[in-house]
Structure formats: structure tokens, C-alpha cells
Amino acid sequence: MSNENIFNEIDEELRSDRMRALWRRFAPFVIGGAIAIVALVAVNEGWSWYTNSQSAAASEQLYAALDAAESDNLADAQAQLDALAANGSGGYPVLAEFRKAALLAEQGDSAGAVAAYDALANNQSNQRLRELALLLAGNILVDAGSLSDVEARVATLATDDSQMRRVARELLGLAQYKAGDFAAAEASFEAVINDPLAQSGIRNRMAYYLAQMLAEGSVTAEDPAEAAAQSIDAIVQGDAPADVAVEPAAE
Template sequence: MSEQNIFREVDEELRSDRMRALWRRFAPYVIGAAVGVVLVVAANEGWTWYHANNAAKSSDELYAAFELIDGGDLPAAQSQLDALIADGSGSYPVLAQFRKAGVLVKEGAIADAVAAYDALANTQSNPRLRELALVLGGTLMVDAGTLADVESRVGSIAVEGSPLRNAAREALGLAQYKAGDFAAAQASFEAVVNDPLAQSTVRNRMGYYLAQLLSQGAIAAEPATDAAEAAASAIDEIVSDEAPVAETPAADAPAATTEAQPAAQ
């Protein structure tokens, strides 16, 4: 038994020596890999914190610009937005560019605002932001430009499947109305009215446009136009119901009804 114990101890010593030799050989690589993992995790966490911190700062700067705009200090708001566009983080510089164009509209610099929207449309990789810039620029060009100016911006958006199709159709219809192309304007407005996804307020506005065309004799009465007139009349009735009613003695009401009957006949 003693010899077996001696051999066992020798064998264990040999295995231990081999393990120490292996560890001395590969320890630098193992430690280096572990340190590398720690550094990667730390760098990732630091980068995430850095961006989150910058995004929070950019958010505060954007809301500060909004407050300046609401307070009427447009030059200071422009400076704040310019700084955010230059040094902001995340998507806030793009939001600042949109807001800056809106400030230009408030200042009456329509040409500069349209140029800002066109620049956004030409630089945005996000198709939705690009379409939004085109629609906003096209809407401004209804008054500041020609029908061709509006069509070049919103023509490709005023189609089925586009989320901003009805805003584009409205701008296009107004430009067509301004250019005297009443049939095309009617088609644009009716496309919105017939869109099942159009909001009721938007449909009612199209109804007013169509009713205006009809009252001018620019278009002939058609079922879709009649529906638009009905929508406009319904809104007028709602407005009339909300208006204060003049106080009339109860005894006079039947007489007024009786006098109105011959006219109705």
C-alpha cells in the first residue's frame, strides 16, 4: 500500500506540474481575453451612457427652443435651434431642422422655409420624414408658388398607400383651384372625401371646398358633390345650434310657423 501511495503522490505532483506549466503558458492569453471582454462591456456601457446623456441634453435644448418660440423670441429660438442642429445627438437635430423651418414661416420668410423643407427632403434617408418635408413645402407653395411647384413636391405622395396622401391631395387641390383647373381640384378633394381612412374633420373641410366650387358654378352637381354639400350643411347646422337663439315670446312662435308655411309651398 505504501508503494501505491508513493506512486499516487508522484502522479499527482506530475499532474500538478503539468497544470502549472500549462497555466504559465496560456495565462497571459486567458487574462488578456478576460480583460478584453471587460473593456468591451465597459466601452459599450460608456457609449450608451454618453448617447443617453447627450440625447437628454438635446431634448432639453429642443424644449427650451420651443419655449422661446411660444414666448415670441424668434431670434433666440433660431440660435438655439442652430446650436442643436450643429451639436445635437440622436434624432433631435432633424426635429430642430423641421422646427426651424416652422419658425421661418412665422417670421414670414416663406422662401427660406421652403428651401429648408426641400433640403430636408433631399437629405433624409427616412422616407416618411422625406414625405413630410415635401408636403410641408408643397403646402407653402400653394400661395407662394405655382401649380407645378406644388405638383413637383406632393404629386408622388397624393397616391393610394401613402400615409400623407390626404394632406398631399388637399395641397394639390388648392393649387389646382388657384390655377383655375377646377375639374382637377374637384377630383383631388373628392379623393379625400371618398377615402375611408380620412378623418371626419378633413372630410368636412373638403366638403367646404367642394361647396365653394359648386356655389361658383365651377363644377356641376354630382352625387359626390351633393354628399359634400350635405356635409357642409351638417356642419352649418351644428354651428347654428351652438349659436345663441334670440328670445321670442312663446305666443309668437305658432304665428311664425303659420306664416312660414306658404313660403315652403
């Protein structure tokens, strides 16, 4: 055997020995990393299954509470909502809190319902849910509170950059009308009518309010009441809002 061949074999043996040494050195880390990856995948899949099963259980619990409330089994509905709010997963505890507040309102406990909605608004990190809680509290307070109570909840939502401005302005207008501030109520209703994103249903409702105020002399006939006249035309043509009862014409 030539010297060159001997040296090549020695080099190959040395390289092989170095590879085995490196493998013995790093193998535990490689194997451990692979095991960790498998474990993470298993934990992730297990957590997904768990959260899905928990969400399914929470969903069933919420529907059971809603069914109990619809059946006037209020004590059972309250108990199920309390349990769901305390132990539910995902967004179901928040939904339970909203339904609990609505249940209080349905039972005539306006103060309790407003307090529940206020608590939701104060504790919510989700802006849309916070705004919804404020609007629902303001809606109750149109009848059960004062103008300042309504303003405290919805005034910040009645700005031009708010997505909730149309509903907020309607609630403000109703509270202003109830408080006898007819000029402010007229401005609030007209702001909704003039909103380019307002849908026909809410526009017709605002126009009906203005027509009612015009008919009773709460506002003058100098300007609005192009909107009011349009509302009267819609009522005559049978296009009045669904929640408006139109008196039949006397024969």
C-alpha cells in the first residue's frame, strides 16, 4: 500500500472519529430539541381541543340560560348566567354579563341594569363592547334617568368620528326632548338625518320625531321641516317606521 493511501485512510478515520465525538457531544441536545418540538405540538393540540370543548360547553350553558329566561324561569336563568360569568371560557362570560344586565332591565330593575352596564363599560378592554354597554345604559336612562345621566354615557359617542354616533345622537335627542330642550333635540335628530351613512330606517325615525315636534309646536316650521314633510309623506304612503303606529284617517 502506498504512503498516500495510508494517509487517506488515517484522515478518514480521524474524520469519522471527530464526527462520532461531535454526535456524542451534541446528540442529547438534538434529541432533546426534537422531543421538545413534539411536546409543544402535543400541548398545542391538547389545548386547542380543551378550549374548543370548553367553548362548546359554555355555548350550551349560555343557550340553556337564554331558554330559561324565555320560559320565565328567571331564577334558573340567573343561576346559570352567574356560573357562566364566573367559570366560562372565551367571550362567553362577557355575554353572560350583558344578558344578566338585560335580565335586570326586563324585571324592572332599571338602577341595577344601569349599574351592571356601567360596570361592563368600566371593565371592558374591547372598545366596541364598552360602547355597546354605554349605549344600553343610556337607552334605559332615557326613560329612567335625567338628561345629564344620558349625556354622561353617550355624549362621547355622539361625535363625528364615532361609529356609534347615530344611535348616540338619537338617544341624546330623546333625552333632550324629554327634558324640554327642544332646540337641542331638533339639532340631534337633524344631525342623524344629515349623516351620509345613516340608513333609511333611522332617517325615517328621526324625521318622524321632527314631524311630531312640528305638529305639537315644539319647533317652528321655518326650516326643518323639509325632513318632517318628507316623514309625513312617508307615513301617508305607508312607509312609516315599523315601531310607529299610524292613526287611520277619520272618515
